[in-house]
Amino acid sequence: MCDPDSLKELIEGLNSMSSFSILTHVSPDGDTLGAGLAMYIMLTSMGKKAEVVCEEPVPHIYCYLPHSKDVVLPENAVGYECAIAVDCADMQRFKKAEHIFAAAKHTMVIDHHFTNRGYAEVNLICPEASAACEVVFEVIKAMDRPIDYATSVCLYTGIVTDTGNLTYSNTTPECIRMVAEMYENGLNITEINRNIYRTVPFAKTRLQGHVLSNMKLENGGRIGIATLTVAEMDSYGATNEDCEGIVDNVRDVESVRVAVFIREGRDGTFKVSLRSKECADVGRIAGKYGGGGHAAAAGYTSHEPLSTTIANVLRDVAQELDQ
Numbered sequence: 001m002c003d004p005d006s007l008k009e010l011i012e013g014l015n016s017m018s019s020f021s022i023l024t025h026v027s028p029d030g031d032t033l034g035a036g037l038a039m040y041i042m043l044t045s046m047g048k049k050a051e052v053v054c055e056e057p058v059p060h061i062y063c064y065l066p067h068s069k070d071v072v073l074p075e076n077a078v079g080y081e082c083a084i085a086v087d088c089a090d091m092q093r094f095k096k097a098e099h100i101f102a103a104a105k106h107t108m109v110i111d112h113h114f115t116n117r118g119y120a121e122v123n124l125i126c127p128e129a130s131a132a133c134e135v136v137f138e139v140i141k142a143m144d145r146p147i148d149y150a151t152s153v154c155l156y157t158g159i160v161t162d163t164g165n166l167t168y169s170n171t172t173p174e175c176i177r178m179v180a181e182m183y184e185n186g187l188n189i190t191e192i193n194r195n196i197y198r199t200v201p202f203a204k205t206r207l208q209g210h211v212l213s214n215m216k217l218e219n220g221g222r223i224g225i226a227t228l229t230v231a232e233m234d235s236y237g238a239t240n241e242d243c244e245g246i247v248d249n250v251r252d253v254e255s256v257r258v259a260v261f262i263r264e265g266r267d268g269t270f271k272v273s274l275r276s277k278e279c280a281d282v283g284r285i286a287g288k289y290g291g292g293g294h295a296a297a298a299g300y301t302s303h304e305p306l307s308t309t310i311a312n313v314l315r316d317v318a319q320e321l322d323q
């Protein structure tokens, strides 16, 4: 349950204002897009103006989300009266959309990251919620607005992608009840799961095979590490999106306690993704380098060369594991 006072304040703002820019986070995932689009559907159904702003085009796998075609890039955004950040732990998560938040007359946050310190005027942050979509579900209910079919597709997507299909430790009875209610009302979960998990580009499967066959075990097998360069990506004709999920495959190896996946970016930096099996707090490691996330899943950008990036992360993870 969200804090009732914050919820009340947020609802008052949503009811009284007439136009909203909904901001999602960089490297958009199912939760930020699902939460943003569910808010968009509710607000426009109330006769209000709204836009969902995303740093990059909606990833291919999330194009089935209702109104995904209405999502705009920051340079095409109008910039409305009130900015609502969804699933964004801090303002660095907006990147190119930062000016929209800064220019908005009023600001709101709807989030579930415990690291979120509440950088808006109204902050609805529920760390116990599995996903931002779980918080949005509560908001819609509290406002007596309907969870229609399109809304349930969005909310279900955010909940299942943030909870590993209702199996990660952040899964709550509450979010399972929400899913049950949406399922009862006719939600086609089979179709959505096919869209998210069973529609893989050929290039992605080949790329994953390459990366995983080159992964290494360190620290007596407790750390699994895989790397990927731009040249390797190009040789498979793969996109950034095709790299999603590799770190989870590394984590799933039997002996691995912490998984590391390092991917070279086109700007020469390295994106480090971390996963842990509940024995180490990888969010703490990411935080040290200006990144973010949760104890079990986190990431950051390294500006060091690959060899230094690898050495640093292996040292930090080993320290975290020994604590």
Ligand SMILES: [Mn+2]
Residues within 6 Å of the ligand: 031, 032, 087, 112, 130, 131, 132, 162
């Ligand atoms: Mn989330």
